[in-house]
Amino acid sequence: MSRRYQPRHAMPPKGLRAMVGRLSWGLGDQAISSLTNFAVGIVVARSLGASGFGVFTLAWVTYGVLLNVSRGLATDPLMVRFSGAADERWRAAVARSSGTALMIGVVSGALSIVAGLAVGGVIGGAFVGLGLVLPGLLVQDSWRFAFFAAGWGQKAVANDLVWAAAMVPTLWFAAQADSVFVFVLAWGLPVALAAGFGVVQAGVLPSAAGVRDWVDRHRDLGVRYLVENVSNSGSSQLRMYGLGAIGGLADVGAIRGGELLLAPFLALLMGVSLVSVPEAARVLNRAPGKLFAFCAVLGGGQAAAALLWGLAILLFLPASLGVLVLGPVWEPASELILPITLSVTGAGVVAGATAGLRALGAARRSLHAQLFAAAGYLGGGLVGAVLAGALGASWGSTIAVWCGAVVWWWQLRAGLAERFVPEPLRKEEVRTAWQGPRHRASVSSDYSGPATSATTARSR
Numbered sequence: 001m002s003r004r005y006q007p008r009h010a011m012p013p014k015g016l017r018a019m020v021g022r023l024s025w026g027l028g029d030q031a032i033s034s035l036t037n038f039a040v041g042i043v044v045a046r047s048l049g050a051s052g053f054g055v056f057t058l059a060w061v062t063y064g065v066l067l068n069v070s071r072g073l074a075t076d077p078l079m080v081r082f083s084g085a086a087d088e089r090w091r092a093a094v095a096r097s098s099g100t101a102l103m104i105g106v107v108s109g110a111l112s113i114v115a116g117l118a119v120g121g122v123i124g125g126a127f128v129g130l131g132l133v134l135p136g137l138l139v140q141d142s143w144r145f146a147f148f149a150a151g152w153g154q155k156a157v158a159n160d161l162v163w164a165a166a167m168v169p170t171l172w173f174a175a176q177a178d179s180v181f182v183f184v185l186a187w188g189l190p191v192a193l194a195a196g197f198g199v200v201q202a203g204v205l206p207s208a209a210g211v212r213d214w215v216d217r218h219r220d221l222g223v224r225y226l227v228e229n230v231s232n233s234g235s236s237q238l239r240m241y242g243l244g245a246i247g248g249l250a251d252v253g254a255i256r257g258g259e260l261l262l263a264p265f266l267a268l269l270m271g272v273s274l275v276s277v278p279e280a281a282r283v284l285n286r287a288p289g290k291l292f293a294f295c296a297v298l299g300g301g302q303a304a305a306a307l308l309w310g311l312a313i314l315l316f317l318p319a320s321l322g323v324l325v326l327g328p329v330w331e332p333a334s335e336l337i338l339p340i341t342l343s344v345t346g347a348g349v350v351a352g353a354t355a356g357l358r359a360l361g362a363a364r365r366s367l368h369a370q371l372f373a374a375a376g377y378l379g380g381g382l383v384g385a386v387l388a389g390a391l392g393a394s395w396g397s398t399i400a401v402w403c404g405a406v407v408w409w410w411q412l413r414a415g416l417a418e419r420f421v422p423e424p425l426r427k428e429e430v431r432t433a434w435q436g437p438r439h440r441a442s443v444s445s446d447y448s449g450p451a452t453s454a455t456t457a458r459s460r
Helices: 013-082 087-119 121-149 153-177 180-188 191-202 208-217 219-247 249-261 263-286 288-316 319-334 337-360 363-420 423-431 436-446 448-459
Strands: none
Touching (some): 013 087, 013 121, 013 153, 013 180, 013 208, 013 219, 013 263, 087 208, 121 153, 121 180, 121 191, 153 180, 153 191, 219 363, 249 263, 249 319, 249 337, 249 363, 263 288, 263 337, 288 337, 288 363, 337 363
């Protein structure tokens, strides 16, 4: 099912080429997805203004939460347990995982429609539209992950291109209608074509009958990934809801507009994330002592790229071009570029630690770090919103992201220690940490064998 990894000195040149190929398809797929979302955001912002864009954003972040529910229960277990699986095993697994995504889309879509009808007005219309398109959105996303699990990144790229092409005429029509409900449909209805194309590409039909079996068999992974994913996207959704209640829909639109300016880098961040965990696992297999350095380079590189991109926008983007891109949303969004840039920079730092903890399989540690980070992101954003509206929410969330980054990296170091430092030595080090150097020296001599092996493990 999976190839045997060779020692580092014996790795064939094709290993590097294969990694570059996987990364290239991941970046290409995410670039298309993110740039499509960027284009949708620009059209909506220019057509509806800050308040209308804020309503659209509420539906958008709700979709993000439900997407992470689907990934946690359906596609994350598929990626972990069926990447590189034999064809028949892959097909059977994909039928059940895509069926799970479809069922989540149908149920959540029905709830969204009911909620939208109950709320009414412009906001209610946006959620009715979201409910109509959710099944297709979640199934199409499941095909992307299924193709990457099989090593068919090119098929994921082709599927995203079909959706992007089908969206061109629907967005043009929505721009004439000037309605949030119509814009949600224009964004989501074309995905049905891509979802159907995914069936042709995979040669697999989603199986609703296999949903219960899939969830039961992968409950150990699915529940953990569900909590991690939803705590992340849920904190963002609740922050937006809270900001809308505190500062108004225009503030929500302003923050989303600022985030759109970072969209090209976010495409890079998400594209790298598609392959970072498998690559970290390969490093762990070949040279365990190099994992921390690999994660540091991965996180530091993404953080540096985000910082450079944000500073370039802040220092060199003419206001006239900003108005051309975002229309009336540009003025409030431009005030948020610096805190949003620093927030995304922090997210890049976190990405390195996340890849390391997932490669180690340190589920408990990654969950603790994610819950801490999500609580801080939500709390910091809401406190900031109360103090200073959209600007305060941006700075509050940014501070929380960096505090969360510290926790993520602390958990990674602890996870590495658990993996490579012998258990008796770890317990003795904790017990004697406050008893002075003389006592620690005597303990070290008592455990000279394990201490030597621990030192060797750290220095590999």
